[in-house]
Amino acid sequence: MGPRADFSCAHCSKKSERPFIIENLPVKCLRCPICNHKRGFVRLFNAVNVIGGNGRTVGKIIDQTLIPSLDKQAAQKQGAENWNKASQEAMERAYHVATPKQREQIANQGSYKPSFMPAAAALSTISPESKQASRDLNYHALTNRTVKPLWHQ
Numbered sequence: 001m002g003p004r005a006d007f008s009c010a011h012c013s014k015k016s017e018r019p020f021i022i023e024n025l026p027v028k029c030l031r032c033p034i035c036n037h038k039r040g041f042v043r044l045f046n047a048v049n050v051i052g053g054n055g056r057t058v059g060k061i062i063d064q065t066l067i068p069s070l071d072k073q074a075a076q077k078q079g080a081e082n083w084n085k086a087s088q089e090a091m092e093r094a095y096h097v098a099t100p101k102q103r104e105q106i107a108n109q110g111s112y113k114p115s116f117m118p119a120a121a122a123l124s125t126i127s128p129e130s131k132q133a134s135r136d137l138n139y140h141a142l143t144n145r146t147v148k149p150l151w152h153q
């Protein structure tokens, strides 16, 4: 069954002396099914769920543009779920091999959630000698840039 809509017929309205509406006819209807008149037989756009041909193509276009982003979102969601599952399994494995004292510590933390440290706090825990070594060795290797060594201060 194709799209359907309500129609009104001017000829039948004139005959019955009140607005004459024929409900639920196929959209392609051209003539009044009662009086067979073409003139004055018009489609009424009174239903919310009537989607014309144009509306359907617009819907198709919107669907096609949305499919890649919806796929991406689904993949991200699945990846996050996999990550949570894997980290949970890793924590359970760590708990399994942990000594009783470590297990007590894990239990005291309340949950398996790892504690996060702000970047500034993490940097303050690095000793100055390590920072110097990192600057002299790691930075050069990672960025492929030369750092002028500080021979004497």
Ligand SMILES: [Zn+2]
Pocket: 009, 010, 011, 012, 013, 032, 033, 034, 035, 036, 037
């Ligand atoms: Zn009619």
